[in-house]
Amino acid sequence: xxxxxxTKNLKEEILKGGHPKYHxxxxxxxxxxxxxxxxxxxxxNIEFEDGLYANCLAGDxxxxxxxxxxxxIHGRTVCVMANDSTVKxxxxxxxxxxxxxxxxxxxxxxxCPLFYLVDSAGARITDQIEMFPGRRGAxxxxxxxxxxxxxxxxxxxxxxxxxxxxxxxxAFCDIVIMVEGNASMYLGSPRMAEMVIGxxxxxxxxxxxxMHCTISGCGDVLAKTEEEAIRYARNYIRxxxxxxxxxxxxxxxxxxxxxxKEIDELIPKNxxxxxxxxxxxxxxxxxxxxxxxxxxxxPEIITGLARMDGQPVGIIANQPRVKGGVLFHDSADKAAKxxxxxxxxxxxxxxxxxxxxxxxxxxxxxxGIIRHGAKMIFAMSEATVPKITVIVRKAYGAGLYAMAGxxxxxxxxxxxTTAQIAVMGPEAAVNAVYANKIAQLxxxxxxxxxxxxxxxxxxxxxxxxxxxxxxxxxVIEPNELRSALISRLHAYMSKYQxxxxxKHGVSPV
Amino acid sequence: xTKIKASMAGTVWKxxxxxxxxxxxxxxxxxxxxxxMEIPISAESDGVVKRIIVQEGMFVNEEDDLLEIE
Numbered sequence: 001x002x003x004x005x006x007t008k009n010l011k012e013e014i015l016k017g018g019h020p021k022y023h024x025x026x027x028x029x030x031x032x033x034x035x036x037x038x039x040x041x042x043x044x045n046i047e048f049e050d051g052l053y054a055n056c057l058a059g060d061x062x063x064x065x066x067x068x069x070x071x072x073i074h075g076r077t078v079c080v081m082a083n084d085s086t087v088k089x090x091x092x093x094x095x096x097x098x099x100x101x102x103x104x105x106x107x108x109x110x111x112c113p114l115f116y117l118v119d120s121a122g123a124r125i126t127d128q129i130e131m132f133p134g135r136r137g138a139x140x141x142x143x144x145x146x147x148x149x150x151x152x153x154x155x156x157x158x159x160x161x162x163x164x165x166x167x168x169x170x171a172f173c174d175i176v177i178m179v180e181g182n183a184s185m186y187l188g189s190p191r192m193a194e195m196v197i198g199x200x201x202x203x204x205x206x207x208x209x210x211m212h213c214t215i216s217g218c219g220d221v222l223a224k225t226e227e228e229a230i231r232y233a234r235n236y237i238r239x240x241x242x243x244x245x246x247x248x249x250x251x252x253x254x255x256x257x258x259x260x261k262e263i264d265e266l267i268p269k270n271x272x273x274x275x276x277x278x279x280x281x282x283x284x285x286x287x288x289x290x291x292x293x294x295x296x297x298x299p300e301i302i303t304g305l306a307r308m309d310g311q312p313v314g315i316i317a318n319q320p321r322v323k324g325g326v327l328f329h330d331s332a333d334k335a336a337k338x339x340x341x342x343x344x345x346x347x348x349x350x351x352x353x354x355x356x357x358x359x360x361x362x363x364x365x366x367x368g369i370i371r372h373g374a375k376m377i378f379a380m381s382e383a384t385v386p387k388i389t390v391i392v393r394k395a396y397g398a399g400l401y402a403m404a405g406x407x408x409x410x411x412x413x414x415x416x417t418t419a420q421i422a423v424m425g426p427e428a429a430v431n432a433v434y435a436n437k438i439a440q441l442x443x444x445x446x447x448x449x450x451x452x453x454x455x456x457x458x459x460x461x462x463x464x465x466x467x468x469x470x471x472x473x474x475v476i477e478p479n480e481l482r483s484a485l486i487s488r489l490h491a492y493m494s495k496y497q498x499x500x501x502x503k504h505g506v507s508p509v
Numbered sequence: 510x511t512k513i514k515a516s517m518a519g520t521v522w523k524x525x526x527x528x529x530x531x532x533x534x535x536x537x538x539x540x541x542x543x544x545x546m547e548i549p550i551s552a553e554s555d556g557v558v559k560r561i562i563v564q565e566g567m568f569v570n571e572e573d574d575l576l577e578i579e
Contacts, residue, residue: 274549
C-alpha cells in the first residue's frame with residue numbers, strides 16, 4: 001500500500017489488475033486482460049462499476065478479482081460480471097461473491113441482460129466461512145441465476161476455467177460460449193480425479209471446450225479466439241429483447257443468400273435419400289442472419305436464431321445428412337433447451353421436419369431416449385410463441401409429434417408437396433402388417449406383393465388426402481415457402497396465449 | 510491412422526471405397542442403412558483406405574469401427 005492513499009493513484013493501481021507476472025502468464029496463454037475483454041464486449045467501454053474498491057486495503061486483491069458494472073451493447077444497457085484472472089486466478093472471496101450477487105440484483109431490477117465473463121479457479125478456500133455456506137455466500141449466485149432464468153437473457157463467455165461449484169454459472173446461463181484451448185468446466189480437477197478416484201486424465205480431455213461443445217453438450221459455441229467469442233455474444237444478443245416482457249426487435253430485412261439451385265431441386269423425391277438441410281435454411285432466412293447454437297453437438301438436429309424479413313425467429317430443423325435426421329436422446333435435449341429459450345423471450349419458432357422418428361435399439365433405450373424425448377415434447381407443447389410447422393418430407397411416428405405436429409397447437413402446419421406423414425414409412429409399414437402373409441407366399445410372388453402393398457400405402461398417406469382431412473393447413477410448392485412463412489409470421493405477431501393455469505408442470509428430466 | 514466409426518447403429522448397406530483407394534475429407538466411404546434411411550459415413554481427413562473392417566450386410570453399433578484410413 002502507498003503511504004499516502006489518494007483516490008487517483010489507488011484507482012489507477014486497481015485498474016491495472018494483478019501482479020505483472022500474471023499478466024505475462026495471461027499473454028502466454030493467449031488470454032486478454034479482463035478490461036480488454038470489456039472494451040471488446042461493449043460499444044465503447046464499461047460505463048461505470050460498483051465495488052471497484054472492494055478489498056482495496058488488502059493491497060494485492062484489486063477489485064477483489066471481479067469487475068461488475070454496466071455498459072452498452074448496440075446501444076442497449078446491459079450488466080456484466082467479469083472475473084480477473086490476474087487476481088488470485090480469478091478466485092472468489094467474500095466481496096467477490098457479494099459483488100456478483102449485487103450485479104445480479106441490479107440486472108433483475110433494471111430488467112436488462114446480464115453477461116458473465118468467467119475465468120476463475122473457484123472459491124478461495126482460505127475465505128470459505130465468509131463466502132461459501134451463508135445466506136449471501138456463493139450458493140446465492142446460483143439461486144439468483146435460476147430466479148433470473150427466462151426473465152432476462154443470461155449469457156456466459158468462458159475464457160478460462162470454471163471449476164467445481166463455479167461450473168454451475170455456465171450451467172444456469174441461456175448460452176455458454178467457450179474459447180478453445182483455454183476454457184474448461186469441471187467439478188474436480190484432473191489432480192483431484194487422480195487423488196480421489198484414481199483416474200489419470202488431462203484437463204482438455206476431461207473438461208475442455210471441445211469436449212463440452214461436442215460430447216457433453218454443456219458448451220453451446222466453440223470459439224477459436226477470445227475476440228471471436230465476444231463477437232458471437234454481441235451478435236447473439238441482437239436476437240433478444242431486454243427481458244421476457246418485451247419482444248425482440250426486427251432489423252432491416254434482407255433477401256436470402258443466392259443459392260445455386262431452386263428449392264424443389266435440392267429436396268430429393270426419395271424419402272430415404274439424405275440432403276443437406278442447411279441448404280433449405282439458407283433459402284428461407286435473410287442472408288447472413290443464422291446464429292447457430294450447439295452446432296457441434298447432436299448435429300442430426302439443427303437449432304439456431306435467424307431473421308426472416310428482418311424478424312428474429314428460432315429454427316429447429318432435422319438434418320437428414322447426419323444420422324438420417326433421426327432423433328436421439330442428445331438431439332431431443334438440445335431441441336428442448338432451444339425451444340424453451342425462444343419461448344421465454346418471445347421469439348417465434350419454425351420447425352422444419354424431415355424425420356424418420358426417434359432412434360430405436362438397446363443403446364438408446366439404456367440412454368433413456370423416452371424421457372429425453374419427453375423433454376422435447378414437453379418444451380414444445382408448453383411454447384406459446386408463434387409456432388409454425390413445415391413438413392419438408394417425411395414425419396414419421398413420434399418424430400411428427402416432437403416436431404410440433406398438428407396435435408401440439410402449432411399456429412399452422414404447412415406441408416410441402418414432398419411431405420409424407422405417417423406412423424411409419426411404406427417399407428416398414430408393409431413389413432409390419434404383412435410379415436406373415438409375405439412369408440407364406442412363394443418367393444417369386446413376394447416382391448410384386450410388397451410393391452403393390454407399398455403403393456397402396458403411399459396412396460393412403462398421400463399428402464392431398466391429409467390436406468382433405470384437414471390434418472395439414474396448407475400444401476405449398478417449395479419455391480413459395482419463404483414468402484408464405486413471412487406472411488404468416490407477420491400475422492401471428494399479436495398472438496397471446498396462456499398455456500394453462502397451475503403452479504408448474506412436472507418436467508420430465 | 511484414423512478409424513472411421515459408425516455414427517449410429519444400423520446395417521452396412523454399401524461400402525463405396527476399396528482398400529488402397531485415396532479418399533478426401535468429407536467424401537462418403539460407407540453407407541449404412543438404419544431406420545429405413547441411408548446414412549452416409551464420410552472420411553474425416555484425406556488419406557488412403559488401409560483396411561476395411563466390416564462387410565456389407567453386417568450389423569454395427571454406434572462407435573463400431575468401419576475402416577482404417579492412413
